Amino acid sequence: xxxxxxxxxxxxxxxxxxxxxxxxxxxxxxxxxxxxxxxxxxxxxxxxxxxxxxxxxxxxxxxxxxxxxxxxxxxxxxxxxxxxxxxxxxxxxxxxxxxxxxxxxxxxxxxxxxxxxxxxxxxxxxxxxxxxxxxxxxxxxxxxx
Numbered sequence: 001x002x003x004x005x006x007x008x009x010x011x012x013x014x015x016x017x018x019x020x021x022x023x024x025x026x027x028x029x030x031x032x033x034x035x036x037x038x039x040x041x042x043x044x045x046x047x048x049x050x051x052x053x054x055x056x057x058x059x060x061x062x063x064x065x066x067x068x069x070x071x072x073x074x075x076x077x078x079x080x081x082x083x084x085x086x087x088x089x090x091x092x093x094x095x096x097x098x099x100x101x102x103x104x105x106x107x108x109x110x111x112x113x114x115x116x117x118x119x120x121x122x123x124x125x126x127x128x129x130x131x132x133x134x135x136x137x138x139x140x141x142x143x144x145x
Contacts (some may be wrong), residue, residue: 071108117129
């Protein structure tokens with residue numbers, strides 16, 4: 001009637017695959033969501049501590065929802081000309097919108113370390129992180145005699 005495999009027999013799967021293991025699988029660890037969001041006065045204090053270029057970059061990225069890898073890889077040909085207010089810069093379309101001083105894309109980690117965290121500390125939004133100290137390495141050499 002139903003062929004040689006039926007639902008009753010696990011539809012031809014071996015015994016170890018005849019049941020769903022998803023409910024017993026362990027989930028991978030995830031990040032905890034942030035404990036709080038910034039108040040408007042904290043955002044103003046943070047933006048006031050940024051330079052001109054960074055006061056443009058930070059709100060743009062926050063409002064547009066860029067992923068970390070997309071932030072600084074944005075190129076002029078990724079932007080539709082009719083959406084640019086004012087005069088668009090005349091440059092190669094493959095040029096980065098926010099290049100590093102080397103002309104390469106800015107590293108997101110370096111930008112956070114060098115721009116975001118110091119501005120947040122100066123704005124009173126976050127406490128200064130403790131200094132990281134290197135562990136002293138013993139070389140095992142004997143002093144000269």
